[in-house]
Amino acid sequence: MAQITLDKLAHSYLPNPQTDADFALKEIDHVWQDGGAYALLGPSGCGKTTLLNIISGLLIPSKGHILFGNEDVTNLQPEERNIAQVFQFPVVYDTMSVRENLAFPLVNRGVERGEIEKRVAEMIEILDMSDKADRKAQGLTADEKQKISLGRGLVRYDVNAILFDEPLTVIDPHMKWQLRTKLKDLHRQLGHTMIYVTHDQTEALTFADKVVVMYEGEVVQIGTPEELFDQPAHTFVGYFIGSPGMNVLPAEVSGKKAKIGTQTVSLPKGYKGLNGQTEIGIRPEFVSFTSGKGGLPVEVSSVEDIGRFKIVRASLEGQQINAVLGEGETIPANPKIVFDSAKINVYERSHLVKGEA
């Protein structure tokens, strides 16, 4: 187990990268705590698998270094790094039994026989697979196979980190939840550093202590689920996280006022010297309807009832805006909306700007 340091890491699949756009992974400089549960979240092609393969050693980065603890492992092969990886499609050795599968990495490392038996028995216990221990791995279900590939990593006590590459993709929905809970339990129980790649925000937010959001090869924010929700550092994080995502409205911001078209909204903090494109972001959860004075008039275009609450799609000064309507709430005749002003974020060129009190 070790803390993972990404030291000015960048990667390009081209032999001679010139511009920023040539990099599949733009420079990242960060330290990941020992024993943490991290999720790499982002849409397809954002570089998250590239980053994972650099950590596991399947790829050697074009720039920078990666350290496990104090050891530079940048040029080490995967088998020398002492990590475990669970892939998108479950990898099991078909002709071996469950028990033999779990023993395989230990046998390859020449661990003593008695020790292997002890650890494998323990692992079968942990994975709740005692009834299938001596079955061939071939006939098992996808989620059981995925548990075995996880077990092959965990059975080596001393792995530096366990990497997951969208491990729930081929799992049935009802088993996903169970397997995710199991992962969380194992993390709590065994305390390995876990890195989990996914494009599913629910998976990322429920699994991880810290979520690393990636966008076009760049890490745009690393934070707890709460931070990502309340203070997205980038407009992309705003609308990627949350369902529906954050409303991002072009606005002119000066001092404690933001002008959206002809309307003015007051901000909790003052902003000075902004230039370039400015936007304000407000989550649909913090947009509410009012019939009183001072709201912003909107035109409601549709209402989607999704059970516990409703999503109202409306337009404000020609801008699309979403609001969440709680149970029992109704839309007034002349709909006007108000923002919970403490929850408004201001963005300059898509990046969050901290205001002054």
Add this chain to the structure above:
Amino acid sequence: MEKPFNNKAWLLVIPVFILVAISAIIPIMTVVNYSVQDSFGNNQFFWAGTEWFQQVLESERFHNALMRNILFSLIILAIEIPLGIAIALTMPKKGIWVPVCLVLMALPLLIPWNVVGTIWQVFGRSDIGLLGYTLHNMGVDYNYATNVFDAWITIIVMDVWHWTSLVVLLCYAGLVSIPEAYYQAARIDGASRWAVFRYIQLPKLKGVLIIAFLLRFMDSFMIYTEPFVLTGGGPGNSTTFMSIDLVKLAIGQFDLGPAAAMSLVYQLIIITICYVFFTVMKNTGVDKSATGGEPK
């Protein structure tokens, strides 16, 4: 919804039935007819019962030919299957060499049997053949026309040259279809090169290997043209396989009765072996379909 039941669908089977009747059933029945009769000139036939079958099954000539066939097939399989796997493993998986390798591998498969026989017949001659001449000048006493061992070696090498490609191509297709994640997982598990072969590649190749095995067995068990062209079954009877013997009997000696009985026995042997293979294949299929797993 009720499913309609009527017997009109049988009409759809009629074309196939007619074709099979003309191409297989009627000729076979003719053979069956010959096999139980003795023929003389002027188209005179006399009932012979099971006499020819007894004669074939008891004849040493048939036993010897059968043994030669079995030995040949075993040697061919023992060489071509491992060699085919080994070559497939060394072939590149991507890059410009892939099409080059594939075309080179496919070339021998495109050459007709009798041409292969002729090529090797010339190739092995000590006066004008490259191989024969070279060996002769190196002091090796090589002559496939007079030496039994040389004749066998030549036929075996010829078959290996002609057909190993088939095994290679099948195995290559099987290998390319193994997802990269398996190899990555094996590296992370610290598996040796041998373990990767034994626990990942070989199990994944099982399906194509059964097909390769089946095809090569059937083909080699029916071998005719190449030894016929190369040695004509000689020296002596040393390369007279069942098919060659059968042709000698039927067309050379015009013993229709014994030849018909022999061809039926030959066919029965092939059908039996194919049935065994078919059963094996079917069982493998069952194992495979369980991979998807059923929900608990």
